Amino acid sequence: xxxxxxxxxxxxxxxxxxxxxxxxxxxxxxxxxxxxxxxxxxxxxxxxxxxxxxxxxxxxxxxxxxxxxxxxxxxxxxxxxxxxxxxxxxxxxxxxxxxxxxxxxxxxxxxxxxxxxxxxxxxxxxxxxxxxxxxxxxxxxxxxxxxxxxxxxxxxxxxxxxxxxxxxxxxxxxxxxxxxxxxxxxxxxxxxxxxxxx
DNA sequence: ATTTTCAAT
Numbered sequence: 001x002x003x004x005x006x007x008x009x010x011x012x013x014x015x016x017x018x019x020x021x022x023x024x025x026x027x028x029x030x031x032x033x034x035x036x037x038x039x040x041x042x043x044x045x046x047x048x049x050x051x052x053x054x055x056x057x058x059x060x061x062x063x064x065x066x067x068x069x070x071x072x073x074x075x076x077x078x079x080x081x082x083x084x085x086x087x088x089x090x091x092x093x094x095x096x097x098x099x100x101x102x103x104x105x106x107x108x109x110x111x112x113x114x115x116x117x118x119x120x121x122x123x124x125x126x127x128x129x130x131x132x133x134x135x136x137x138x139x140x141x142x143x144x145x146x147x148x149x150x151x152x153x154x155x156x157x158x159x160x161x162x163x164x165x166x167x168x169x170x171x172x173x174x175x176x177x178x179x180x181x182x183x184x185x186x187x188x189x190x191x192x193x194x195x196x197x198x
Numbered sequence: 199a200t201t202t203t204c205a206a207t
Binding site: 025026027028029030031032033056057058059066067068069070094095096098099102124125126127128129130 | 201202203204205207
């Protein structure tokens with residue numbers, strides 16, 4: 001292998017931050033979003049490591065504009081200038097599912113960017129605002145795959161987005177009832193996506 | 199924390 005430049009050390013999430021924010025046992029007032037991008041070439045997908053990382057929503061500080069995680073992510077995506085002649089799959093792992101407004105913004109983005117396929121795995125369903133069901137359906141209808149994170153996705157994030165401080169990746173430490181809670185949320189989401197009413 | 203929702207819907 002030729003010795004290229006040192007790989008960019010992309011920021012990794014603190015272990016406690018991940019466990020606290022993605023757990024079903026908590027309802028933190030903040031949202032974390034991990035993302036990765038693959039280039040789709042024929043039957044293959046090529047991970048684009050320069051477009052992988054995580055972010056969180058902004059706000060809660062006095063005087064600063066509150067921003068949900070999704071508009072920030074949309075801004076980042078726009079800055080990447082992904083080639084419209086190519087096809088990409090963008091995957092997000094987000095600790096709260098998108099609120100109605102963010103779901104609409106994401107749907108609008110997808111309508112304007114047919115070269116981007118979006119998958120969203122949410123740890124929990126954010127149902128604080130009325131219309132959240134319709135928002136998730138709109139996102140789904142715009143072509144996004146919307147799903148609940150299962151053990152597999154939590155473990156994947158743990159391996160790929162979390163700082164283990166050592167070379168060896170510790171195995172993901174699941175919380176109580178992870179599998180059951182994830183399954184319940186998946187059932188609930190399936191009902192939301194199938195339903196035509198609110 | 200026996201925390202409960204991207205805080206102020």
